[in-house]
Amino acid sequence: MLLLNPSKKFYLKFIQDQPVNQTTTKKWLIATIGLFVLGGCASHDQQMAAESLAQSRAAAIDSKAPYPKIDAYQITQAYASKNTVKLNIIYGGNGRVKPTTAIKTASANYCNNAELIPLFKHGVNYLITIRDVSGRQLVSQTISEEYCDSLK
Numbered sequence: 001m002l003l004l005n006p007s008k009k010f011y012l013k014f015i016q017d018q019p020v021n022q023t024t025t026k027k028w029l030i031a032t033i034g035l036f037v038l039g040g041c042a043s044h045d046q047q048m049a050a051e052s053l054a055q056s057r058a059a060a061i062d063s064k065a066p067y068p069k070i071d072a073y074q075i076t077q078a079y080a081s082k083n084t085v086k087l088n089i090i091y092g093g094n095g096r097v098k099p100t101t102a103i104k105t106a107s108a109n110y111c112n113n114a115e116l117i118p119l120f121k122h123g124v125n126y127l128i129t130i131r132d133v134s135g136r137q138l139v140s141q142t143i144s145e146e147y148c149d150s151l152k
Contacts, residue, residue: 050123111148
């Protein structure tokens with residue numbers, strides 16, 4: 001338990017009220033701070049890598065947009081926002097496959113795609129949004145490693 005004594009020094013005390021060696025306490029404190037700093041740097045590097053991968057994937061997809069229609073669906077735009085590749089798909093209406101079914105099927109296909117699985121493991125996510133011709137959102141699905149695991 002941490003107590004403040006009258007001389008304004010902090011001491012860590014055991015339940016038995018035995019003071020801890022201050023040198024040992026300082027070493028533990030420095031080691032703990034060091035681990036937090038290193039852990040923060042590592043997670044920042046992972047986030048930066050995921051963002052870079054997402055930007056690269058979005059640019060590759062968007063460079064070919066708009067794609068030819070499949071049934072009543074057409075990929076019109078792809079862009080990255082942080083570690084997420086966002087795909088906008090326009091639904092022209094009267095398609096053989098309803099948007100809710102189309103997005104579920106597409107999501108399952110993304111989760112099983114050998115090229116995308118490593119991206120999910122590196123923190124890249126996809127957000128598929130299907131809109132009608134007036135731009136109103138019909139359905140949307142985020143595809144991530146966690147989402148893919150939930151399908152198994």
